Amino acid sequence: MRYDDPDLRERLAAEYVLGTMPSRSRRRFERLIASDPAVVRVVGAWADRLAPIDEATPAEEPPPRVWRAVEARIAAGAAPPAPAHGWLGSLAFWRGLALAAGAAAAALIIYVAAFPGRTGPPIPTVVAVLADQSGDPNWIAIAGPQRDEISVSAVRSQAEDTRHSFELWSIAGGTPHPLGLLRPQSGSAAIIRAAQLPPPGDLLAVSLEPPEGSPTGLPTGPVVSQGKVLLRPP
Amino acid sequence: MQESFVTVWQRAGDYDGARGSATGWLTTIVRHCAIDHVRRRAARPDSRSAPEESIGSLASNASAERGAELSALQRCLGELEEQPRRAVLLAYLYGFTRAQIASVCAVPIGTVKSWIRRSLERLERCLDA
Numbered sequence: 001m002r003y004d005d006p007d008l009r010e011r012l013a014a015e016y017v018l019g020t021m022p023s024r025s026r027r028r029f030e031r032l033i034a035s036d037p038a039v040v041r042v043v044g045a046w047a048d049r050l051a052p053i054d055e056a057t058p059a060e061e062p063p064p065r066v067w068r069a070v071e072a073r074i075a076a077g078a079a080p081p082a083p084a085h086g087w088l089g090s091l092a093f094w095r096g097l098a099l100a101a102g103a104a105a106a107a108l109i110i111y112v113a114a115f116p117g118r119t120g121p122p123i124p125t126v127v128a129v130l131a132d133q134s135g136d137p138n139w140i141a142i143a144g145p146q147r148d149e150i151s152v153s154a155v156r157s158q159a160e161d162t163r164h165s166f167e168l169w170s171i172a173g174g175t176p177h178p179l180g181l182l183r184p185q186s187g188s189a190a191i192i193r194a195a196q197l198p199p200p201g202d203l204l205a206v207s208l209e210p211p212e213g214s215p216t217g218l219p220t221g222p223v224v225s226q227g228k229v230l231l232r233p234p
Numbered sequence: 235m236q237e238s239f240v241t242v243w244q245r246a247g248d249y250d251g252a253r254g255s256a257t258g259w260l261t262t263i264v265r266h267c268a269i270d271h272v273r274r275r276a277a278r279p280d281s282r283s284a285p286e287e288s289i290g291s292l293a294s295n296a297s298a299e300r301g302a303e304l305s306a307l308q309r310c311l312g313e314l315e316e317q318p319r320r321a322v323l324l325a326y327l328y329g330f331t332r333a334q335i336a337s338v339c340a341v342p343i344g345t346v347k348s349w350i351r352r353s354l355e356r357l358e359r360c361l362d363a
Contacts, residue, residue, distance in 0.1 A: 011355075016262075018322065022331075050326060126312065231316060
């Protein structure tokens with residue numbers, strides 16, 4: 001394979017980081033990484049492009065027995081590498097590794113440990129992204145957690161104001177229907193029923209309302225975010 | 235998990251801070267250890283069993299600084315068509331092989347390969363723009 005072709009290297013690096021490379025090809029590519037600094041650079045760039053997902057994954061601190069086993073295996077024979085970089089000896093680095101490892105592995109290892117035999121189709125489905133007037137996305141609607149449910153959560157915490165609430169609306173054919181109040185803190189989702197979604201192409205919108213929500217059943221305050229429904233979950 | 239820590243220890247000499255973030259390097263190693271584990275067990279994770287892992291809840295976990303980067307990534311993912319986007323997320327979040335994605339999406343494996351290839355090219359253009 002012509003690894004000196006920059007386009008090919010880029011494509012392989014991307015698939016390597018994504019994790020779709022077959023095992024044998026991956027071993028071959030890892031040998032190339034060990035010998036070619038240019039490949040290391042493109043792999044690093046891809047890892048950094050996708051890193052926001054890892055860093056947003058909830059941290060999982062490994063239990064103490066993992067540390068004990070790692071220490072035993074290292075002491076038992078794995079030759080420690082030359083610590084060419086100061087970070088290797090830093091406690092903060094290893095603590096960071098614990099969190100990074102947990103973040104990266106949470107979606108894989110924990111599934112395997114907890115649900116080894118399940119085979120249902122996993123579908124992380126984005127239903128809609130609601131953006132403000134400047135186009136910045138600030139709410140996202142995702143299928144789940146249960147079938148027929150949609151979770152709507154803040155992409156980042158919204159400015160809280162005790163005099164106002166954020167109310168979600170379905171706008172089907174131009175007619176608003178209230179879907180409930182949203183939670184402005186990131187990390188906290190409001191659940192609506194999938195059947196309440198307008199058809200794909202129609203809008204979800206968020207308006208500022210009194211703390212208990214709109215008293216009229218129609219938006220009374222400004223619409224601060226909106227986005228088209230991309231799809232209805234299967 | 236244990237395997238990934240030992241691998242990091244063994245391969246620490248490969249890391250060069252000038253060529254990418256330590257986090258990205260670590261994450262790639264850990265992901266591959268996890269993928270190997272999944273492939274050995276021939277198990278397929280089920281997102282419905284742990285929906286908190288969905289990209290939606292990831293968004294709500296992001297720090298303000300990372301939130302902007304995650305938003306950019308989500309925007310770029312949002313520009314992909316539904317099935318190719320699903321393929322990319324199944325691979326990255328759940329460690330699915332091309333064959334598993336093909337099975338879940340009921341398409342030939344060649345289609346999955348071209349979805350992923352085109353999606354990665356589009357993501358690169360969008361994120362680097």
